[in-house]
Amino acid sequence: MSSSVSPLAPKTVPDMPTIAGIRLATAEAGIRYKNRTDVLLAVMDKGTAVAGVFTKSKCPSAPVEWCRAKLKGGKARALVVNSGNANAFTGKTGRASTALTAKIAAKAVGCSEGEIFLASTGVIGEPLDATKFDGVLGRLAEAAEPGDYLAAAKAIMTTDTFPKVATATVKLGKAKVTINGMAKGAGMIAPDMATMLSFIFTDAPIAPAALQALLKNGVEDTFNAVTIDGDTSTSDTLLAFATGAAAEHGAPKISRASDPRLKAFVKAFNQVLANLSEQVARDGEGARKLVEITVEGAKTKTSARKIAMSIANSPLVKTAIAGEDANWGRVVMAVGKAGEPADRDKLSISFNGIRVAKSGARDPDYDEAQVSEAMKAPEIAIKVSLGLGKGRDRVLTCDLTKEYVAINGDYRS
Amino acid sequence: MSSSVSPLAPKTVPDMPTIAGIRLATAEAGIRYKNRTDVLLAVMDKGTAVAGVFTKSKCPSAPVEWCRAKLKGGKARALVVNSGNANAFTGKTGRASTALTAKIAAKAVGCSEGEIFLASTGVIGEPLDATKFDGVLGRLAEAAEPGDYLAAAKAIMTTDTFPKVATATVKLGKAKVTINGMAKGAGMIAPDMATMLSFIFTDAPIAPAALQALLKNGVEDTFNAVTIDGDTSTSDTLLAFATGAAAEHGAPKISRASDPRLKAFVKAFNQVLANLSEQVARDGEGARKLVEITVEGAKTKTSARKIAMSIANSPLVKTAIAGEDANWGRVVMAVGKAGEPADRDKLSISFNGIRVAKSGARDPDYDEAQVSEAMKAPEIAIKVSLGLGKGRDRVLTCDLTKEYVAINGDYRS
Numbered sequence: 001m002s003s004s005v006s007p008l009a010p011k012t013v014p015d016m017p018t019i020a021g022i023r024l025a026t027a028e029a030g031i032r033y034k035n036r037t038d039v040l041l042a043v044m045d046k047g048t049a050v051a052g053v054f055t056k057s058k059c060p061s062a063p064v065e066w067c068r069a070k071l072k073g074g075k076a077r078a079l080v081v082n083s084g085n086a087n088a089f090t091g092k093t094g095r096a097s098t099a100l101t102a103k104i105a106a107k108a109v110g111c112s113e114g115e116i117f118l119a120s121t122g123v124i125g126e127p128l129d130a131t132k133f134d135g136v137l138g139r140l141a142e143a144a145e146p147g148d149y150l151a152a153a154k155a156i157m158t159t160d161t162f163p164k165v166a167t168a169t170v171k172l173g174k175a176k177v178t179i180n181g182m183a184k185g186a187g188m189i190a191p192d193m194a195t196m197l198s199f200i201f202t203d204a205p206i207a208p209a210a211l212q213a214l215l216k217n218g219v220e221d222t223f224n225a226v227t228i229d230g231d232t233s234t235s236d237t238l239l240a241f242a243t244g245a246a247a248e249h250g251a252p253k254i255s256r257a258s259d260p261r262l263k264a265f266v267k268a269f270n271q272v273l274a275n276l277s278e279q280v281a282r283d284g285e286g287a288r289k290l291v292e293i294t295v296e297g298a299k300t301k302t303s304a305r306k307i308a309m310s311i312a313n314s315p316l317v318k319t320a321i322a323g324e325d326a327n328w329g330r331v332v333m334a335v336g337k338a339g340e341p342a343d344r345d346k347l348s349i350s351f352n353g354i355r356v357a358k359s360g361a362r363d364p365d366y367d368e369a370q371v372s373e374a375m376k377a378p379e380i381a382i383k384v385s386l387g388l389g390k391g392r393d394r395v396l397t398c399d400l401t402k403e404y405v406a407i408n409g410d411y412r413s
Numbered sequence: 414m415s416s417s418v419s420p421l422a423p424k425t426v427p428d429m430p431t432i433a434g435i436r437l438a439t440a441e442a443g444i445r446y447k448n449r450t451d452v453l454l455a456v457m458d459k460g461t462a463v464a465g466v467f468t469k470s471k472c473p474s475a476p477v478e479w480c481r482a483k484l485k486g487g488k489a490r491a492l493v494v495n496s497g498n499a500n501a502f503t504g505k506t507g508r509a510s511t512a513l514t515a516k517i518a519a520k521a522v523g524c525s526e527g528e529i530f531l532a533s534t535g536v537i538g539e540p541l542d543a544t545k546f547d548g549v550l551g552r553l554a555e556a557a558e559p560g561d562y563l564a565a566a567k568a569i570m571t572t573d574t575f576p577k578v579a580t581a582t583v584k585l586g587k588a589k590v591t592i593n594g595m596a597k598g599a600g601m602i603a604p605d606m607a608t609m610l611s612f613i614f615t616d617a618p619i620a621p622a623a624l625q626a627l628l629k630n631g632v633e634d635t636f637n638a639v640t641i642d643g644d645t646s647t648s649d650t651l652l653a654f655a656t657g658a659a660a661e662h663g664a665p666k667i668s669r670a671s672d673p674r675l676k677a678f679v680k681a682f683n684q685v686l687a688n689l690s691e692q693v694a695r696d697g698e699g700a701r702k703l704v705e706i707t708v709e710g711a712k713t714k715t716s717a718r719k720i721a722m723s724i725a726n727s728p729l730v731k732t733a734i735a736g737e738d739a740n741w742g743r744v745v746m747a748v749g750k751a752g753e754p755a756d757r758d759k760l761s762i763s764f765n766g767i768r769v770a771k772s773g774a775r776d777p778d779y780d781e782a783q784v785s786e787a788m789k790a791p792e793i794a795i796k797v798s799l800g801l802g803k804g805r806d807r808v809l810t811c812d813l814t815k816e817y818v819a820i821n822g823d824y825r826s
Contacts, residue, residue: 058749058750058752058754059746060749089745090775091772091774093774124743124745125775126742127774127775319818329538332501333472335471335472337469338471341471357502359504360504361540400818402819405815409732409733409738
């Protein structure tokens with residue numbers, strides 16, 4: 001963990017309500033860290049639906065493989081998350097360690113192993129000693145209470161500088177339902193669920209298939225539109241749990257994602273995802289600037305996304321922003337290297353609303369002093385207009401600072 | 414320019430012979446830098462063949478567009494290179510500036526504008542005042558002499574910390590021919606000719622089409638297999654000039670790249686390209702380690718290249734190397750994110766010949782102290798064995814240091 005909190009951290013932390021059917025507990029299992037919690041157990045009531053999306057890495061971690069397999073059952077009774085060791089690239093030992101953790105958790109909670117979901121985050125390539133969970137999970141299952149979500153978010157942190165939580169309350173039918181979420185991640189963040197863990201909990205009664213569809217749609221413009229360094233983790237996991245407890249006070253049971261009664265819920269659900277994924281960008285390793293990149297006028301939204309990601313992942317663009325330099329030449333470079341349709345002489349670029357380039361050249365009204373002043377802001381919005389079509393997209397990233405290099409140059413040792 | 418020479422710079426600089434038919438001159442045109450040369454004029458004898466490969470950026474610079482168009486003629490009489498301003502993304506002004514430079518050069522040398530080749534490197538997005546060349550190029554054309562290639566290499570530097578030259582002498586038929594090359598580039602280097610300028614000169618009598626084929630084949634495993642930061646410049650240009658003067662002392666005229674008499678020449682030509690491209694990696698901005706990544710056992714060579722590039726461009730791998738940390742977990746991550754066929758449980762990884770991972774887990778013989786000692790070397794060889802097929806490839810890169818961030822965080826301002 002970094003010693004100081006990111007200057008981009010949210011100024012306030014929301015009060016997190018409890019969610020009927022969910023109980024939480026954390027402990028110090030001593031996996032890697034000293035004097036901090038490093039294991040989270042979430043216990044769910046019977047009947048809780050589960051959905052998940054994972055890293056697209058060709059070399060996923062053992063816990064990712066475990067969750068993918070168990071997701072087919074659609075039901076969850078417990079989630080075990082440890083920080084400090086990702087249990088990734090640990091071969092047979094990794095699979096054995098995952099199976100043992102699930103066995104210990106199933107016994108502690110009193111359910112089948114197929115209802116246990118697992119996530120591990122931290123260093124990769126080191127064996128995880130699952131026997132450390134023996135005893136710990138039993139005590140946690142007894143101690144679990146409806147809830148300190150902030151404490152839970154703290155237990156899953158690695159290089160994060162602040163815990164990430166978000167909440168929303170919304171009507172489903174005539175009943176009030178709650179959505180709580182937490183996330184961790186700070187480096188190795190890229191689209192396709194890169195080095196990031198996030199867990200969403202709700203009391204809404206939503207069937208597994210519908211929840212899966214909501215989650216898949218929801219991540220597209222939130223978690224999948226955030227990049228810190230373009231590196232994709234072997235462990236990215238986003239799980240959503242719906243206990244259905246709100247059915248007791250009148251919430252309708254939802255079996256299809258297209259159900260019109262879900263409209264407000266979907267909006268709130270996506271806001272929670274957006275809020276959490278923005279917090280991940282705000283806690284990018286070494287970040288001093290939150291950077292929003294909007295590409296408009298592309299041939300398609302997909303094309304706009306590729307160009308926005310090319311800009312967001314360019315080390316030269318990111319270091320320029322760290323240096324408070326409105327170096328739009330490098331933005332042009334990143335547009336050009338994306339390989340997507342672009343016409344140099346139609347490009348316009350603005351930084352925080354100040355247009356610096358127009359029709360393929362420096363804006364005639366360009367005022368270096370004005371732009372330099374604008375670049376001092378902690379939040380930088382880069383807008384690129386391609387002038388080719390109606391494709392538009394937006395991604396979030398952060399700057400690339402010496403601190404990023406320092407954090408990652410001696411993380412393992 | 415950085416103040417100190419890269420610790421990875423070659424210990425010796427070769428004596429560069431002259432090449433019949435080529436004359437060089439440099440000057441201080443004051444484009445951007447003070448008290449250093451920033452313009453190079455190379456004058457070629459009539460009949461010189463030219464070939465070129467360029468950036469694949471969708472937003473290429475005006476000089477790149479100029480060269481591409483003029484390459485069709487196949488003949489060159491002069492090359493003008495300026496450093497300090499890339500004349501990229503400068504709209505109509507850029508095209509006008511390029512045309513004016515060519516006009517001034519054609520007048521100075523006494524040839525048509527179609528025989529003038531241009532390259533500009535430096536900041537992008539700033540108009541280039543071509544009137545600064547007026548007078549300068551005329552004086553250079555008069556002063557041009559057979560040759561100080563090292564002085565020429567110095568005039569084209571930007572953030573480079575040392576000039577890059579290479580030379581080879583080889584038999585073509587029974588005649589001795591010479592190949593001289595120079596390059597610049599230190600950041601914004603990625604495959605597909607990224608922010609890099611390189612010029613090759615030979616007295617061999619090779620027709621334009623054959624020279625073009627040689628060049629295209631030659632860059633594939635040399636310049637296109639080098640990456641510093643994954644960023645692709647708008648200005649990458651590699652031009653080769655063959656004066657044909659060696660025909661006077663018996664070298665056969667070559668019209669096809671497949672001519673068997675070319676065998677030794679091709680080998681020497683590719684060695685010059687390999688030498689120069691390795692020097693570019695050795696001068697990566699802020700680099701303290703030269704990193705060679707070999708991927709073997711891939712399905713195909715193309716697949717091996719993609720995986721090697723994914724590793725080479727991973728900020729997390731690069732920062733780990735900067736921290737002298739044999740973090741093979743991050744290598745696994747980079748293999749996984751490449752999207753190419755890979756089987757986690759068949760992966761083996763070594764650093765400088767020491768195997769750290771085997772069959773998808775830490776090598777049983779792993780010795781942290783031994784590996785840590787090996788990571789202190791200035792040259793790091795990472796080998797990844799996928800165990801799937803016979804595809805093999807190799808790329809060069811460097812580490813990612815705080816110095817890279819410092820150089821690029823205040824380059825323009």
